Each structure stands twice: as C-alpha cells, then as structure tokens.
Amino acid sequence: MADVNTVTNISVQKIWSILGEVCDPEVPVLSVIDLGIIREVKVTTANEAALVEVVITPTYSGCPAMDVIRMNIRMELLQHDYKNVQITTVLSPAWTTDWMTEAGKEKLKAYGIAPPNIKQQVCNTHLFAEDEAVQCPHCNSYNTRRISEFGSTACKSLHQCNDCQEPFDYFKCH
Amino acid sequence: MTKDILYNYTMHLADNALILAQRNSEWCGHGPVLEQDIAITNISLDLIGQARSLYQYAAELINAPSPSIGGGRGEATEDSLAYLRDVRQYKNCLLVEQPNGDWAQTILRQFFFSTYQYLLYQQLQKSTDDTLAAIAEKSLKEVTYHVRWSSEWVVRLGDGTPESHGRLENALEELWMYTGELFAPATYEAEAVTAGFGVEVSALKAAWEQKVNEIFGEATLPDAAAGGREGIYMQTGGKEGVHSEQLGYILAELQYMQRAYPGAEW
Numbered sequence: 074m075a076d077v078n079t080v081t082n083i084s085v086q087k088i089w090s091i092l093g094e095v096c097d098p099e100v101p102v103l104s105v106i107d108l109g110i111i112r113e114v115k116v117t118t119a120n121e122a123a124l125v126e127v128v129i130t131p132t133y134s135g136c137p138a139m140d141v142i143r144m145n146i147r148m149e150l151l152q153h154d155y156k157n158v159q160i161t162t163v164l165s166p167a168w169t170t171d172w173m174t175e176a177g178k179e180k181l182k183a184y185g186i187a188p189p190n191i192k193q194q195v196c197n198t199h200l201f202a203e204d205e206a207v208q209c210p211h212c213n214s215y216n217t218r219r220i221s222e223f224g225s226t227a228c229k230s231l232h233q234c235n236d237c238q239e240p241f242d243y244f245k246c247h
Numbered sequence: 248m249t250k251d252i253l254y255n256y257t258m259h260l261a262d263n264a265l266i267l268a269q270r271n272s273e274w275c276g277h278g279p280v281l282e283q284d285i286a287i288t289n290i291s292l293d294l295i296g297q298a299r300s301l302y303q304y305a306a307e308l309i310n311a312p313s314p315s316i317g318g319g320r321g322e323a324t325e326d327s328l329a330y331l332r333d334v335r336q337y338k339n340c341l342l343v344e345q346p347n348g349d350w351a352q353t354i355l356r357q358f359f360f361s362t363y364q365y366l367l368y369q370q371l372q373k374s375t376d377d378t379l380a381a382i383a384e385k386s387l388k389e390v391t392y393h394v395r396w397s398s399e400w401v402v403r404l405g406d407g408t409p410e411s412h413g414r415l416e417n418a419l420e421e422l423w424m425y426t427g428e429l430f431a432p433a434t435y436e437a438e439a440v441t442a443g444f445g446v447e448v449s450a451l452k453a454a455w456e457q458k459v460n461e462i463f464g465e466a467t468l469p470d471a472a473a474g475g476r477e478g479i480y481m482q483t484g485g486k487e488g489v490h491s492e493q494l495g496y497i498l499a500e501l502q503y504m505q506r507a508y509p510g511a512e513w
Contacts, residue, residue, distance in 0.1 A: 115406075131296075135297070165377075199395070222399075
C-alpha cells in the first residue's frame with residue numbers, strides 16, 4: 074500500500090508540472106497554475122493505466138477561455154501520454170483574484186497588465202470606485218484613472234496613466 | 248415533487264439571465280462609444296455564463312429518473328433547454344424581455360434587474376441546495392460589477408444634461424410597471440421557499456427600493472415610487488409563462504439556427 078501511495082504522489086507532482094505548461098489563451102503569460110484555477114489533481118491507477126482527474130474552477134461564469142483551457146489541459150496531458158483524463162469543474166468556493174500566484178502577478182505586470190489589487194480593497198457596489206488606486210504597469214505611478222469598467226475581456230478593465238499617458242488593462246479584483 | 252419545484256425554480260433563474268443577455272447583446276457593435284459597447288456585451292457574457300451553469304443543472308435534474316418531469320423527453324442539455332422551448336415554457340420576468348429602447352432604457356433595465364439579482368444571489372448563497380448556492384456565490388461577484396456600472400450610468404444620465412435626464416425619466420415611465428413582478432412570487436418560488444432552497448423575493452423589496460432611491464437621489468430623480476407612480480398597476484405573468492409580445496421576437500432570433508437546422512454545430 075505504501076508503495077502505491079508513493080507512486081501516486083510522484084504522478085501527482087508530475088501532473089502539476091505539466092499543468093504549469095498550459096497557458097491561459099487570452100493572457101498567454103499566465104499558466105493555469107499562475108491563474109489559480111487548478112483546485113486539485115488526483116491520480117488513480119486501475120489496470121496499470123493512470124486515471125488523471127484535474128479539478129478546475131472558472132474565473133468568470135461566462136469566460137469563453139474556459140472551454141479552450143479544458144481542451145488545452147487535455148491535449149497537454151495527452152502529449153505526456155496520459156490518455157485517461159477527466160476534467161471536473163467546481164464552482165464553490167468561488168474563484169477570486171486572491172487565488173492568483175505572486176509569480177503570476179509579476180508576470181502580468183511585466184506583460185503590461187496591471188495585476189489585481191487585493192480583494193478587500195474593492196469588489197463592492199460603491200459608485201465610481203474612488204478609493205481604488207491602480208498602479209501603472211509601465212511607469213509605476215498611482216496617478217491613474219479608469220476609462221472603462223470593462224476591458225478587452227470580462228476579467229479586465231481599461232485604465233490610463235495620468236503621468237506617462239499610456240493606456241493599460243487592469244486585471245480587476247474579483 | 249421537490250424536484251419539479253427545483254427544476255422550475257432553476258429554469259426561472261436561468262431564463263432571466265439568458266433573456267437579458269440576449270437583449271443586451273443586441274447592442275454589440277451599436278454601443279454609444281466603444282468602451283460601453285464592450286461593457287454591455289461583457290455583461291451579456293457574464294449572464295450567459297450564469298445561464299449556462301443553471302441550464303446545465305436543470306438538464307441534470309431533468310435527465311435523472313423522475314416520473315413527473317423526466318419521462319420520454321430524451322437527453323436534455325443546456326442547448327436543448329435554451330433553443331428548443333417555446334414562449335410559454337420560458338419563465339423569465341417581463342422586465343428582462345422589454346426592448347432596449349435608447350441607452351437610458353437599457354441602463355435603467357439593467358440597474359433595476361442587477362440590483363434585484365444582487366440581493367437575490369446574496370440570499371441564494373445560503374440555499375440548502377448546494378449547486379444553486381455555488382452558482383449564486385460565483386455569480387454574485389459578477390453582478391456586483393453590473394450594479395456598480397449601471398448605477399454609475401443612472402447617475403451620469405440623471406445628473407447630466409436636460410436631454411439625458413429626460414430620457415431617463417421616459418425610461419422610468421416605460422419600465423416601472425415591470426418591477427413589481429420581481430417581488431411577487433410565482434407558485435414555484437413560494438414552493439421553493441417552503442422546500443427550503445428558494446429565496447423569499449417579497450422580502451427583498453425594501454432593500455431594493457432603498458438602493459434605487461439612493462441612486463435616484465444622486466441622479467437628481469424623484470423617488471422611484473413617487474411622481475404619479477404610487478399604486479401604479481404592476482404587470483405580471485412572465486414568471487408563469489405569460490409573456491409580453493416581445494419574447495416571441497427574441498426567441499425567433501435566438502432559436503433561428505437550431506429551428507432551421509436542427510442539431511447544427513459550428
């Protein structure tokens with residue numbers, strides 16, 4: 074029994090490292106692990122063939138990238154010879170931007186997208202979001218303004234820096 | 248029996264989300280400015296996502312063996328539920344099927360509905376049904392942005408120019424009569440409360456009016472229920488399948504492909 078557990082643990086770690094290669098199709102600098110949408114990886118062995126279950130959670134209910142992500146996870150695992158893959162979606166506890174890794178936030182900023190502020194700061198129904206200071210990913214100024222609540226995807230809003238004048242996307246707190 | 252109630256209740260929530268999403272998506276490519284075109288269609292996308300989760304759950308319920316709702320209908324899917332039901336089977340409230348009108352009318356419809364949906368999902372998170380609770384928890388975060396965005400636009404239009412203020416007042420005249428239905432429980436909503444998984448919508452009314460009046464105050468509009476609107480006759484029936492003439496046109500467009508080319512995929 075102990076041996077079986079050890080083998081399974083090694084497989085689970087291997088799956089995690091493979092998942093690190095699967096990127097978000099809309100924000101290609103982020104892996105699905107950076108994004109924080111992988112909840113659990115389970116590997117069970119039946120008749121010498123490994124059954125891999127990957128439990129994921131959507132960022133936004135209507136995010137069109139989720140279907141692509143599911144497919145990409147399957148393809149990536151197939152390439153590593155895991156043919157028996159089950160992808161399960163869970164909704165609760167709901168994903169928040171706090172699930173995003175620190176490494177992921179740094180990658181976002183380097184890519185020119187302002188990473189999400191900590192969740193406690195916003196995410197309320199208050200008008201005009203006066204308190205939210207979003208840092209410009211280009212010149213690091215906090216002297217920025219929101220142009221639009223919704224940006225190129227549901228998870229982003231559009232901002233502009235008052236100092237360097239560059240417009241930029243903000244991965245909004247959710 | 249409980250499963251019938253749960254099915255009807257879930258379909259009602261799903262239809263609300265789908266029909267408003269379909270309405271909002273009519274703005275795609277026609278928004279007043281690019282950013283707001285993107286905003287309204289992003290809100291559509293959120294609502295379609297919520298509708299999908301709810302239809303998937305309803306399909307699970309309908310496919311599970313049950314003599315009263317399952318028998319002989321074959322495999323239900325989220326698509327069959329959205330594309331292959333007729334007007335009388337839709338359980339959305341009348342508010343969400345009303346025409347887009349001008350930008351003010353679209354904004355006010357969104358503000359009325361999102362404020363309601365926000366309060367509803369807050370309570371539904373505590374539902375004894377785990378799936379509904381999870382969908383509500385997930386959706387609430389999205390609806391929070393919808394409330395904020397639509398509130399800001401109500402203020403902008405109301406406190407803007409005489410033209411925008413006037414348009415918002417016209418929208419209020421058009422839409423107010425459809426707000427009462429939100430808080431008048433349909434049969435399955437009352438049964439869902441008794442069964443323990445539903446939200447008592449009548450109990451949301453006070454908080455809804457308070458939020459509406461708070462935003463109307465900012466927008467220099469009179470209280471929602473004042474100005475000749477006290478005791479106005481409230482239209483109902485949508486939640487029980489008795490719709491305005493609008494829904495048929497919406498479904499004609501929404502369902503055209505599946506009706507003309509059954510099973511088409513792309």
